[in-house]
Amino acid sequence: MADVIPMTARRPSLPLLLARLRDRSPGLAASVLGGAVAAGLGLGSFAVLVLALWVSSPYPDSGPGGALHVAAALWLLAHGVELVRTDTLSGAPLPMGVTPLLLLALPVWLLYRAARDAVDAPADADGPPPVPARTAWTGIVLGYLGVGGSAALYCAGAELRPSWGWVTVCLPLVAAGSAAAGVWSAYGRPREPVLGMLRVVPGPVRRLVFGADARPRLGTAVRAAGAATTALLGGGALLLAVSLVWHGGAARASFLQLTEGWTGRFAVLLLGVVLIPNAAVWAASYALGPGFALGAGHVVQPFASHPAPLLPPFPLLAAVPDAGPGALPNWAAGLVPVAAGVTAGWFVARGAVRRPGRGKAASARWPAAGTAAVVLLTAALCAAADALLALLAGGPLGVAALARFGPVWWQTAGAAGVWTAVFGMPVALTVRAWRLWSGRTRTGEIPAQDTGAGGRAKTAPADSGPANGLAAGAGGGEEQAAARAKAQGQAKAEDAGPGKKEKGKQDRGKQVEVVPQAPGAAEEEPYDVLPAEDPFPPDWHDDVARASRWAALKEAAAPSASPPEPEPEPEPEPELEPEPDLTDLPPPGTPEPPDATG
Structure with a gap:
């Protein structure tokens, strides 16, 4: 029995086993x-x-x-x-x-x-x-x-x-x-x-494209490529919607021609819905320039469209542009890749400039050459994404004339990369320079003080400095003059005698009248943020302007100061009685003469 108890004590309990099983x-x-x-x-x-x-x-x-x-x-x-x-x-x-x-x-x-x-x-x-x-x-x-x-x-x-x-x-x-x-x-x-994964890239190419900071460059390029691809597909979907509305009659006729029962029409509608992303990719390739194929030897492009072979009636195929040379509405599709390239350049510029801190100037994460390299990397990623989408969106639907349907992946990829690089490069460099300039000039603002009841500080432009300085100087002169007058009165009252002390107490009981400041005058407080440049015009520091400002300050401070009290005339000292002559007094012990009145 004694041997069983230690063995039982060493055996783990059931809750502990369940916890270990759960944690495995x-x-x-x-x-x-x-x-x-x-x-x-x-x-x-x-x-x-x-x-x-x-x-x-x-x-x-x-x-x-x-x-x-x-x-x-x-x-x-x-x-x-x-x-x-x-x-x-x-x-x-x-x-x-x-x-x-x-x-x-x-x-x-x-x-x-x-x-x-x-x-x-x-x-x-x-x-x-x-x-x-x-x-x-x-x-x-x-x-x-x-x-x-x-x-x-x-x-x-x-x-x-x-x-x-x-x-x-x-x-x-x-x-x-x-x-x-x-x-x-x-x-x-x-x-x-x-x-x-970048180790598979050759060393010279990796150093040229990524430099020493591969992480921010790659992250910026991925975000920019994703935004550009989204803009391109969104533009393709917009072109598809416009073409469906333009060919609405033919699309409706083809939808009704396929089947008569509601079950078949629902199946056709469902097939059209699942193929909408494919049609958006086709439209994006059309906007890029290479277009798409409706069979072997029948290419649809913005500049010219070949007559398509005999195709089955389908609503999405009814939205294909008409055969013949392209016109202005067809050429307007080129705005879609332009928007995608501008989007890519904007995202690259945002990643190229660090967000400035409070009171600090903006700084560039990499130079202009590095920004151009990130744009090229973005174009390569866009080309890879569009190639994959074009490869999946197209394919054969038969043999002979139906062997090629949809965009050619390598043509679509090349066009996407060229459009992104051509329109993304100037946008990225321009927006980068603008963000640097705006980030550095934003720190040159001069904060002005709010004189309202809230007491919150507001930011004033740099050209409002002289006016604020005169107002603050005038208000400060009035307060200083009043304080000096009050101090002089108190000192003179304390130096006076007992009778003048009472008068001094009465004077101290009186309140010194101070002229209130003009509305809008700012209190003189230190600035939270110093201006980066001199906010005052050049003539603010010359001798004539300085003399005129001192005169204005003295004139503003003179009416507010109380006139000094005239010094009281000293009272005449009381005349003292002459001391008695002790030589005429009788010697001690002599009796006093009798009083005549007695």
């Missing part, structure tokens, strides 16, 4: 499960949508198995995987490579959230440590690719099957990139991994 890192298994759940949610969303359309369709072509195959194929298409259609009239397989960009947003977001949750970063510092980044990323990617590979195998024998070459490239890229973004965000977006 989830590890690789939980990350793999998170990736599989993310893939399952994406597949489930596509399956629900396709099954809903299949159920509501009055004439379904296949059973529920065919609908599930279509859902899996669309899920793979959303990742950029090219599909192959086998049920054609000729029997030859036809490729389908246009990726709806709006569908791509769902898998990317699910992967991003799954990676963040897999890291399991604690909310407080006392919580358990987060899962290592490499473990969380590996688990998410493996779990997602496992479900994705199973989906590709499931629809491999269907009428709409994936191309295995694209499956092995696009699916891992989307999974790895989105999971890496989620893990990086869960760890607080550290900059060291991003800066570590």
Whole structure:
């Protein structure tokens, strides 16, 4: 019994075991499960949508198995995987490579959230440590690719099957990139991994572009490139909306021509909505100059548009500009890349100038040559982003004439980089110089004092210094004269005799009358911020102006001072009686003579 008690005491209690189990890192298994759940949610969303359309369709072509195959194929298409259609009239397989960009947003977001949750970063510092980044990323990617590979195998024998070459490239890229973004965000977006990727850049190029401060330059370039790309896509969406309104009749006719039932029209409307980002990229490429292709040999550009081949009726295709040479409305699309380049230059200029502190002049983070290098880096990032978007937004819809649809990625990338550099460079240098000049002159303001009841200080311009100085000098002269008069009266009253002390007390009881200051006169207080330049004109310091100011001050102070009291005349001293003559007195002991009245 004695041996059992120590063993029981050494055994950890149940709450302690539960706490240790809770504090343990989830590890690789939980990350793999998170990736599989993310893939399952994406597949489930596509399956629900396709099954809903299949159920509501009055004439379904296949059973529920065919609908599930279509859902899996669309899920793979959303990742950029090219599909192959086998049920054609000729029997030859036809490729389908246009990726709806709006569908791509769902898998990317699910992967991003799954990676963040897999890291399991604690909310407080006392919580358990987060899962290592490499473990969380590996688990998410493996779990997602496992479900994705199973989906590709499931629809491999269907009428709409994936191309295995694209499956092995696009699916891992989307999974790895989105999971890496989620893990990086869960760890607080550290900059060291991003800066570590710069090691692949050659040393001379890295020193020329990034210099010694790679972190602020790269951050500024990324923000500027993101803003410019957003402006370019927003301008493309605006061009698309204007073209749809301009060709509203043709778009409405094509929408009604495709199908008659409300289920089919809803499907066409849904397809048009998910392709709106693609059409915005096409319009942005049109504004950049290279345009986009509506089949092999049919290019639509602002300066000239080739006649398009016979296309199926579709609302977005009805908004394509008419064939023929371009006119002024077509050339006006060039304002979109101009706005994108100006936006990039503005963001680079903001990053090139440090925000000045209170009372300090603005300073440049890097010289003009460094600012130009950041603009070029921004142009390169814009080119890379637009190339990726153009590559995803376009693709083949068949063979022969339908082999090319959408913008050519390398042409779009080159045009985006050139437009950004041409219009971003002068804007960045000009705005940088303006921010430096305005930041340095802002510290030259002279703060004036507010004489109102609130007592708060206001800032006055530099040319108001002389007027404020005269007002303050006049007010100070009046107070000094009154104080001197009062001090003289008190001193003379104290030097007087007892009778004059009473008079001095009466004088001290009287209040000295002081002339009030003129409204708007400022009190003489020290400035909080000294002006950087001399706020007074050159003639403020000459002898004539100085003499006139002294005369004005004396004249302003003279009426306010009380006249000095006249000195009282000294009273005549009282006359003293002469001392008696002691020689006529009788000797001591002599009796006094009798009183005659007695």
